[in-house]
Amino acid sequence: MIKGAIFDLDGTLFDSMSIWSTIGNDYLLSLGIEPKENLAETFETFTLEESAEYYRSHYGVTLSISEIINGINDMLSDFYRNEVPLKKGVVExxxxxxxxxxxxxxxxxxxxxxxxxxxxxxxxxxxxIQIVTTQDVGSGKTNPKIYLKALEYLKTEKQETLVFEDAYHALVTAKNEGFVVVGVHDGYESIQTEIQKISDYYITDYLTAFI
Known part of the structure; x- marks a missing residue:
């Protein structure tokens, strides 16, 4: 019996991956630095702190970690405060x-x-009940710490707790830790076949899932 659920936001509840597909490059360009790669792919499993350190070590950005994170959040703030939509069926x-x-x-x-x-x-x-972030636990979603911290708030058992994610690496982490995982389709995640294979449940539409 399912008693708890842990939800990712970007690409899972929020229809927001369009902004994340460009923000890495856009931030560098705002500093007058030309990106040498598609940073959305590079940063896929990174925390914000790890992304900031990458800017410093690979692109010579001299700002501090906190200054870089604040700069990125400033670029994102208007979108999240005023525009980001939920995916269809989330409220239901x-x-x-x-x-x-x-x-x-x-x-x-x-x-x-x-x-x-x-x-x-x-x-x-x-x-x-709570919002838990990778900053809170000090590691990204290749480590199960964030799900285990969320579980502390839920006070449920792993086998009775769903984890909703759109990213393959996050689903693998939660699955390996013993959670019941729900793969959520998002058009910006290319490896849908692998996501379907790892997921206990796979949904393309909240309007028909679990309702």
Whole structure:
């Protein structure tokens, strides 16, 4: 029986991956530095701190880690505070889970304040016990710490807790740790076949999933 659910935000609840596909390059360009690669691919498994350190070590950015993160968040803030939409059917799913007394938590790599503000604007913040970020636990989603921290808030067992993710590496981490994993289709994640294989459940549309 499912008693808890842990949700990623970008590409999972938020229809937001379009901005993440360019933000890495856009940040460098804002500093007058020409990117040498597609940074969205490079940063796919990185935390914001790891991305900031990469700018320093590979592109010679002399700003501090915190200054780089603040700069990136400044570029993202307007989108999250005013524009980012939920994926279709998210509200219906959250309401269904709430009615069935399934406790819910957020596990995200994005800035906690921006996440909170976006969830409040979209009128879904109250569904979640807590927002846990990779900054909180000091590691990205190749490490299960973020899911285990979320589990502490939910007070459920791994085998009765769903983890919703759109990224393959995150699904692998949660699956290997013993969670029940739900792969969420997003057009910006190319390896859908692998995601379907690793997932206990795979959804392309919240309107028909678990409702």
């Amino acid at each position: 799913l959250l309401e269904k889970f709430s009615q069935n007394q399934i406790k819910m938590c957020i596990a995200t790599a994005m800035d906690k304040q921006l996440a909170n503000e976006a969830l409040l604007r979209l009128h879904v913040r109250d569904y979640f």
